[in-house]
Amino acid sequence: DTEVTQTPKHLVMGMTNKKSLKCEQHMGHRAMYWYKQKAKKPPELMFVYSYEKLSINESVPSRFSPECPNSSLLNLHLHALQPEDSALYLCASSQAPGFQPGELFFGEGSRLTVL
Amino acid sequence: AQSVTQLGSHVSVSEGALVLLRCNYSSSVPPYLFWYVQYPNQGLQLLLKYTSAATLVKGINGFEAEFKKSETSFHLTKPSAHMSDAAEYFCAVRSGAGSYQLTFGKGTKLSVIP
Numbered sequence: 001d002t003e004v005t006q007t008p009k010h011l012v013m014g015m016t017n018k019k020s021l022k023c024e025q026h027m028g029h030r031a032m033y034w035y036k037q038k039a040k041k042p043p044e045l046m047f048v049y050s051y052e053k054l055s056i057n058e059s060v061p062s063r064f065s066p067e068c069p070n071s072s073l074l075n076l077h078l079h080a081l082q083p084e085d086s087a088l089y090l091c092a093s094s095q096a097p098g099f100q101p102g103e104l105f106f107g108e109g110s111r112l113t114v115l
Numbered sequence: 116a117q118s119v120t121q122l123g124s125h126v127s128v129s130e131g132a133l134v135l136l137r138c139n140y141s142s143s144v145p146p147y148l149f150w151y152v153q154y155p156n157q158g159l160q161l162l163l164k165y166t167s168a169a170t171l172v173k174g175i176n177g178f179e180a181e182f183k184k185s186e187t188s189f190h191l192t193k194p195s196a197h198m199s200d201a202a203e204y205f206c207a208v209r210s211g212a213g214s215y216q217l218t219f220g221k222g223t224k225l226s227v228i229p
Contacts, residue, residue, distance in 0.1 A: 031215065041221070045216070045217075088156075101165075102209055102214075103161055104161075109157065
């Protein structure tokens with residue numbers, strides 16, 4: 001059983017919709033991540049939150065808006081997406097940098113389809 | 116800068132045969148190295164990690180990996196493949212304890228032939 005929980009597992013949305021992906025962890029980790037994964041590709045980093053503050057934004061389009069309400073929760077708000085945004089979105093958590101070795105723990109992912 | 120190269124995008128082995136998945140890395144500082152496995156339509160699961168405590172690392176499901184600094188390699192092995200090992204495997208490197216960045220290789224799909 002994964003200790004990082006993502007909801008929903010599947011999401012279909014139109015290009016004008018607004019939806020959100022949610023992620024929750026209870027491992028006491030202070031760093032949380034959003035990755036995007038296309039088929040047959042490795043995960044690509046989108047955002048990193050450290051101690052509830054946005055630390056890294058990998059030049060992600062503004063139609064993706066992350067939010068970290070507290071140390072256990074991470075959201076990804078979606079608005080006006082394009083069909084090419086269809087992918088598996090993975091949430092992960094880790095101890096904050098400075099703690100070795102900092103392995104990431106991933107959720108099962110949210111499969112997003114944009115019509 | 117750090118990078119990971121996984122040799123072979125697809126590896127096929129017979130059930131019961133040795134599994135060898137290759138990973139080479141580059142890092143300007145002593146690295147932390149990881150192997151992850153991903154089953155279809157699932158997230159990534161940590162198989163094992165190298166943290167400099169020992170060069171031979173044992174992980175879950177009978178996998179192990181050996182860190183060879185001189186060869187900048189961290190190859191993943193399993194003595195006897197099982198059908199349930201069929202999955203995508205990713206090698207990843209984190210350069211230094213203070214870095215958030217985890218760089219993934221392109222992945223190797225392992226097929227197990229009955």
